[in-house]
């Protein structure tokens with residue numbers, strides 16, 4: 001049980017390793033991170049068996065930037081026959097679990113394995129229930145079986161309340177046909193990640209106002225309008241007519257970096273593809289000056305040192321708020337719908 005295993009976007013294994021190493025060092029958990037390029041996963045191998053549990057107890061999964069899912073446990077080799085028997089044997093020392101998720105990596109090999117997993121899940125679940133290893137009414141941890149190949153699985157545990165909301169951390173969101181662009185799913189995913197579902201009616205409601213910087217053609221504006229908000233869409237490009245027809249959108253052809261809302265608004269969202277430092281400075285101004293109370297902004301990642309650069313930006317934004325003496329909660333995540341970017345969420349806490 002000395003390994004903390006994480007899923008990530010393929011190509012970001014190095015960032016996941018850097019993040020895990022930094023977290024572990026800061027919490028005095030000794031070990032080392034390793035990953036294979038393009039494997040969509042990484043491991044932090046702890047020197048002591050209770051290292052992963054210590055890390056999970058001290059870190060909020062939602063605060064991690066690059067890992068999409070995590071679990072503590074160990075790898076086991078699977079034979080061609082009686083895989084269930086081998087798994088039951090390996091799980092004998094595990095606590096009784098409250099739920100079972102079978103996961104694969106976000107790679108082509110993983111996609112091919114997912115068919116096997118779907119078929120395997122039913123008999124495995126039955127066997128675990130029969131053996132008393134799974135009690136779906138009990139409050140036990142989640143059992144996460146991450147298949148890295150048909151012959152190797154990471155048998156892991158994670159608290160249901162402190163791990164990914166969806167298997168593999170991949171949200172199941174349906175693209176709304178009326179939305180003008182696919183990036184609409186990015187803002188919807190950001191809300192799922194950063195705003196607890198039970199708070200949507202108080203933090204995302206129809207009496208609110210919003211500004212969408214770099215709005216065209218309107219995928220993000222569509223989400224704001226769907227929540228009933230009055231939206232100022234700032235972009236020189238054209239907005240989808242269907243959105244203008246709702247009567248909830250005012251389209252301004254202006255520069256998002258100099259636009260100042262009058263009066264102030266509840267939400268600002270920004271999907272302008274710009275140098276990350278410029279978007280970060282925009283965030284600092286909007287929240288710092290109180291132009292909005294909450295914001296979701298995309299930060300494009302640099303080519304190199306991506307984790308270090310994101311950390312540096314977040315620290316700079318945080319220092320800016322401290323200097324202004326304003327309290328702002330800052331979240332950052334590479335969402336499933338993000339590619340070479342991360343999504344930041346900020347919320348004024350003192351207004």
Ligand SMILES: C[S@@+](CC[C@H](N)C(=O)[O-])C[C@H]1O[C@@H](n2cnc3c(N)ncnc32)[C@H](O)[C@@H]1O
Pocket residue numbers: 180181183184213214215216217218219220221234235236237254255256257271272273
């Ligand atoms: C990635 S697209 C936005 C897509 C949009 N979020 C959606 O869901 O449909 C980026 C947009 O930013 C706009 N843009 C670029 N620089 C801008 C600026 N300085 N001010 C306002 N908009 C800008 C572009 O015209 C483009 O429409």
